[in-house]
Amino acid sequence: MTSLAEVPQPKAELVDLIAHDIREGVYHPRERLIEVELCARYRTSRNAVRGALIELAALGLVEREANRGARVRPVSIDEAIESTEVRLSLQAMCAGRAATRVTDADRAELTALLEELRSSVEDGDRARTAAANSEISRVIRRISGHQTASRIIETLQSQVRINWYPYQLPDRRVDSMHEYERVVEAVIAGDEAGALEAAYRHRDNVLDALRGIRDATAASVD
Structure with a gap:
């Protein structure tokens, strides 16, 4: 048997x-x-x-x-930053595309998720905030309909998440919330250019924070 x-x-x-x-x-x-x-x-x-x-x-x-x-597999800080850059660039592309395909049902779902994000930040609940951010990104990808970008993003997201655990990540919850607000509001409005601009701004701010970690880590070693 x-x-x-x-x-x-x-x-x-x-x-x-x-x-x-x-x-x-x-x-x-x-x-x-x-x-x-x-x-x-x-x-x-x-x-x-x-x-x-x-x-x-x-x-x-x-x-x-x-x-x-x-x-x-371990990933170096530099590789993690590169992965984040690719991932958030693809996510920005999905946001722009989603703005051209969004439906009333999608608008209602994104509005509810944005309220959940705001509530989690106000309550100081890190786990809820991370979950809300992740779900907003996932829904935007679904609305965009770009399956290839979604697969690449999910793979890169896994790699980055497991390899940043030794480092002290900056607390960007409030700043990130405002960045997500701009992206979601542009998608809801059907503003493709606005969604792209807001998503790229979010990408650049995240990359600046991660490069700060890299530089601080290198300085501590020196």
């Missing part, structure tokens, strides 16, 4: 489960991913785990080394 721990799972589902745990900090950059432990955690076979690790390596979340297994 096949044990529950050996019941095969669809590869895509297993990839999603492991990727989710990497994003949520269950596994940290440079941490080794032991196949037997993954089999036990996800109750699946060794072959399924190996296939998932190959897929995760293709996504840039994991790196595999001959005779040493796999580990969560």
